[in-house]
Amino acid sequence: MVSLVLINGRAAFPPPSPRPSPPPSTGGPDGAHAAAVCVADGLTRSFPGASRPAVESVTLAVRPGEVFGVLGRNGAGKSTLVRLLMGLLRPDRGTVRLMGADVTAHAARAAAHVAYLPQRESALGDMDVRTAVETTARLRGMSRVRARAQRADVLAELGLTGLAGKRVARLSGGQRRLVGVAAALVADRPLLVLDEPTTGLDLDARRAVWDAIERRRDGDGTSVVLVTHDVREAETVLDRVLVLSTGRTVACDTPGLLKEGLGGLVRLELAWRDDPPIDARDIADHVAVRGRRWSVRLPVDEARRALDDVLAGPAYAALDDFVLAPPSLEDVLLADGIEEDR
Ligand SMILES: Nc1ncnc2c1ncn2[C@@H]1O[C@H](COP(=O)(O)OP(=O)(O)OP(=O)(O)O)[C@@H](O)[C@H]1O
Known part of the structure; x- marks a missing residue:
């Protein structure tokens, strides 16, 4: 069963209570x-x-x-x-x-x-x-x-x-x-x-x-x-x-x-119950594939289109879970290639 949340531009978890936000800075000691x-x-x-x-x-x-x-x-x-x-x-x-x-x-x-x-x-x-x-x-x-x-x-x-x-x-x-x-x-x-x-x-x-x-x-x-x-x-x-x-x-x-610096990218994650019947490149060129879990950051329109294609096509039968979510700090780490440090 597909069980996860389609978020449409809102957070998957309730956002933390608002805090006074200090002005942006490089953190430099000037x-x-x-x-x-x-x-x-x-x-x-x-x-x-x-x-x-x-x-x-x-x-x-x-x-x-x-x-x-x-x-x-x-x-x-x-x-x-x-x-x-x-x-x-x-x-x-x-x-x-x-x-x-x-x-x-x-x-x-x-x-x-x-x-x-x-x-x-x-x-x-x-x-x-x-x-x-x-x-x-x-x-x-x-x-x-x-x-x-x-x-x-x-x-x-x-x-x-x-x-x-x-x-x-x-x-x-x-x-x-x-x-x-x-x-x-x-x-x-x-x-x-x-x-x-x-x-x-x-x-x-x-x-x-x-x-x-x-x-x-x-x-x-x-x-x-x-x-x-x-x-x-x-x-x-x-x-x-x-x-x-x-x-x-x-x-x-x-x-x-x-x-915000990620420029409006959203994260699309797909989890497959069985071997996926489609190729990751059918979704996008740069999908991260970890076993049956796929993850990719895309502009919101592209992500929606890719998800619609999966949900409407034969691949849906093999899908276990999906997430379409606004970016998190995890995406900031991934966007900077920090994943490679692990
Ligand atoms: N006393 C030490 N002698 C030699 N190398 C060290 C020493 N302490 C840390 N390092 C090295 O410095 C690098 C940074 O280590 P550090 O412990 O600061 O990382 P970290 O981000 O706190 O990691 P973690 O999240 O795993 O605690 C690592 O490559 C580690 O092996």
């Missing part, structure tokens, strides 16, 4: 970004033995009160970039300023403003959840009373209250990740740097994390740098996104403007 909370200029870093830099000539400026994403495939250089931003790696070239302080010259001053969630968990495992989060708040300078209150609020916000007495090491991978997020959120740091905060989380937990991020941005003006390779997450929560491919910036703008 005079307009004097107030930026995190400014990187020409960052380049290579690792020994690698044929190309892991991060090359990356320039960006994160504005106060925005959720700034770094999106790219595995190995694109996202974690290396955030480790450079945090001063945990030294760049071969380029500079980083966090809250006005050069991270190389004033690492401690810069770090005092930032809560960082690394891609891999730090050493919270021996503590119970309650102690892990409260201790993090205390280490960030909160009084015992405030640390306790914040710990209780953050655990409730992320649905972790019932696990407060459990040792972190005994939790599931997703629960441990949520505790890491809770530790990043306590103590109200003005800049959160979150490296793949929702990896391994189910949809409810991911939503809780996205809501917690938006609450801090909207309520406290918290700025967030969020690393992800999940385009749905990027479309849901990011104000602007820097797209990385093999260490280089491919684009940096709002998700909406990046999609």
